[in-house]
Amino acid sequence: MSLAVVTVVSGRHEHLREQIRGLARSTRPPDHHVVIAMGDPRISDIVADTDTGTGTGTGTGTATVRYIDTVDGRLPLAHARNLGAQTALDQGATILVFLDVDCIPGPHMLSIYELACEDSSNSTALLCGPVTYLPPHPGRWSEEELIAHTNPHGARPSPAVGAVESGTNYDLFWSLSFAVTARTWAQLGGFFEGYTGYGGEDTDLGATARASGIGLRWVGGAHAYHQHHAVSSPPVEHVDDIVRNARLFHTRWSRWPMEGWLAEFERRGLVARTASGRIRRLGEPL
Structure with missing residues (x-):
């Protein structure tokens, strides 16, 4: 199977660098990494000059950057993710892993997502791994530090490594880290592009999945690590x-x-x- 990681980004350059380094450390590097830049002309340079320690810039040699404009100053997140998916599919991807720019993949995240996709019982489902929210950190995160900080967010199930559990609460779907097969993506029809700016498009995709008879799976061990940044609650x-x-x-x-x-x-x-x-x-x- 051919696996692609899709990332949408505007700003957050150091977060993107950390994600690229994480992909380079992965036990199963992606076959494609598609980065959609929203109103940010610097992204190609960020991708090209990120030091991963592998001598290949991105760590995989397959990063593709596409540019789109903002919409009246708002980020077109749904459109960006759909464009990233289509770009990956055009490159031959059969598995799509969506990973927000804030997130660093755990070393086994992609291999565990791939195994889950290869299981026929999960082939038509949204596959969601646990997410750890990291504290502030100066400089780069090492693999050892990430593992030591593993503490999945308690709002969602986090099965044991190797376990996959079926879910029924689609409102717990978060788009910051999930995987689908190309077949499931076609059945979903992608994110609804009427949403622009912050909020709603991922909850809508979960509702679409439920209405379409697409399953929800919690994938143990497919850890993503959300890098710290200032937030307000409520936003x-x-x-x-x-x-x-x-x-x-x-x-x-x-x-x-x-x-x-x-x-x-x-x-x-x-x-x-x-x-x-x-x-x-x-x-x-x-």
Whole structure:
């Protein structure tokens, strides 16, 4: 099987470098690494000059960079991931691994995803590995440090290494690290590109999978390590994106996503619910 890693990026250059180094250390290096740069013209240079210690720049010699523009200043994450997938498929990939630029792959992540994809019982499913959120760290992460910090986020299942468990709560699907076969990707039809900016597109893909009869699998040992960066909770800097994307999700699926964030925005007076249940931004007309 031919395995591709798809990464979308805007900024986060040092995170991208760490991801590239992680791919170079992988026990199963990717056959293709597709990087989609959103409004960031420096990405080719970042990929080319990243020192992996292997003498090949990217560690695999297969990094492909494609460029797209932002949309009114917003990141077109859904479109970028779809373009990355299509680019990888055009290169002959039969397994797609989506890995956010913030994430460093564990040394066995790709090999474990590949084994899960080769199992016929998982061939039509979203395959999701555990994610560890790392503390701040000066400089590069070594493989030994990553392993020592392994502590998967407790909101999602984390089976033992080698185990794969079926899931039913598709709202726990996160797009920051997952794998699919080319066949499953075709059945999904990709991310819905009506979403731009922050929030909603991954929850929508999970809803699409459930509606399409595509399974959800938790893959033990396919560890990804999310690099630290400043965040706010709730992400008030993205409130306009979240409200817009939540409305789109509600139109498509007749329920509200990101309920925790919306509730906190409402508590802070940033959004309000109308009598009909619609979410409106503060200052918008009724």
